[in-house]
Amino acid sequence: MPTIQNPRLAGLACIRCDRRYEVADHSTGCPACLAEGRPMNLECVYTPGESTGVDQPYLRPVTLGEGRTPLLTDIAGAVPGLDVALKWEGANPTGSHKDRFSAVVVSRALCAGYEGIVAASSGNAGVSLATYCGRAGLRCEIAVTDDTPARVVELMRDLGAEVVSFPRSEHRWEHVAAYRDSRTMLPVTNFVVPPVGSSPFGIEGYKLVAEELLADRDGRAPEWVVVPASRGDLAWGIHLGFRELLGADAVPRICLVEPFPRVAAVLAGADLYATFPGSTRVMPSLGGNQLAAQAVEAVRRSGGQAVAVDDESVLAETRRLWRAGFPLEPSSAAGLVAVSRSLAAGTMTPESDVVVVATAHGLKGM
Ligand SMILES: [Zn+2]
Incomplete structure (x- = not known):
């Protein structure tokens, strides 16, 4: 079919x-x-x-069995003082939440008659899109930066993608932008400055995280959903899902996790379209010095918050989690650091009902 x-x-x-x-x-x-x-x-x-x-x-979208990921509960000692649950997105076919996005955008490309897709990614999205394009028989072109780990570039190529490399992130976006009016190759990741975010069709795939969380919890919404973010595709998609299922007034609060203050700065009064100083060595999935407005809206409309976490704490948490049987990539372990920070700040309490979206496993070495 x-x-x-x-x-x-x-x-x-x-x-x-x-x-x-x-x-x-x-x-x-x-x-x-x-x-x-x-x-x-x-x-x-x-x-x-x-x-x-x-x-x-x-x-009947293109599928490799993504979604329906486990909700891991009873994680004794994961965050001292709080019994969080982990939505384990590393269980997706290529090991990250991006598979939900890929399934929908590749379906979009097929239905709209494109020959392939083009995206800027130095990690999980590129590996995921390459895999789903292979499944659908579409071409896949991924624009990476020169500092992308060789192992990740090899993975994309082994999966059939054409990989083009650029010195800086902006150059990747210029490359993708050249396809903006193409009728053969569909750009699915952001190339606008300031950013808007990725394809709204793909973001629809993230609504299923909300649906699964309610199903796994007998219809009970968590109080907080903790989501690591760069331009907020995942956080916004999860918010959309809860809004659709529960109504705008009953959505869980989004706790957005970032490597340095961006959304947090905007909530404190900074200009949304400013350039935010900061960098991260260990959380490349969450990098970027400019914001997409959708990330801020996911927090504002849910009565949520944004928490910045530093590289050193995230690395220490990642090591601890790996040895406890949870091989999360650092960008995902960042969510648990954010919960600890929130406990210390008093925005969460030991009684809070919290789900952390563990976005990707760490075995790809990102
Ligand atoms: Zn408008």
Whole structure:
């Protein structure tokens, strides 16, 4: 049975101004907000109808068995003083949450008649997209930076991707931007400065994290969902899922985890489109000095918070977790450090009901 577009997918809407657009690949986000110099991503809109869970833009999507990842509870001593649960996204086919995104964007590319996809990634997204393109028989081009670990580049190539390398992150984005009007290669990751985020179709795949969490907890939403973030695709997608299932007033609070203050700075009054100083050596998945507005909205609309965590603490936590049987990559272990910080700050208490999204396993060496 072929992949088809959901007949109830009615269009896309701007997250900020709510202007509506037809179903198409608006890879620079809302044209009206972009023209005002305030880029903003779009979200999928569906006509009401029968649905057993969150709406998805493609039916019978390309799949390798992603999702339905385990919720690991009873993690004694994972965070002293708090019994957190881990949503173990490392159990996805290529070891990260990106497989949820890939399944949907590759389905989008197939249904819209593209020959392949192009993306900027130095890690999990590139490996995941290469794998799903292979499954779907699509071409895959990944733009990496020269400091991407050779092992990761080899993985992408072994999976059939064409890998092109650039000195700096901006150069990757320029490369992807050259495909913005292509009818053969679909750009699926951000190339706009300031960033908007990734394909809104792919982000829909992250709504399933919310659906699975409710299913695993007998319909009970957690108080906090802790999500490591760069441009906030995952955090925004999880928020969208909860909003769809519970209503905007009953969503869990998003605790967004970042390697230095970006969202935290904006919440404290900084300009959303500023360049935020800081860097990280051990959390490359969470890097970047500019923000996408969707990351801030996930926190604001859920009454959440943003917590910055430092490399040294994250490395120490990663080592501890590996030896306790949880081989998380440092960008994921960062979530547990954020919980410890929140306990110390009093924004979480030992009674808080917290789920940490453990975004990727560490065995790829990222
Ligand atoms: Zn707009």
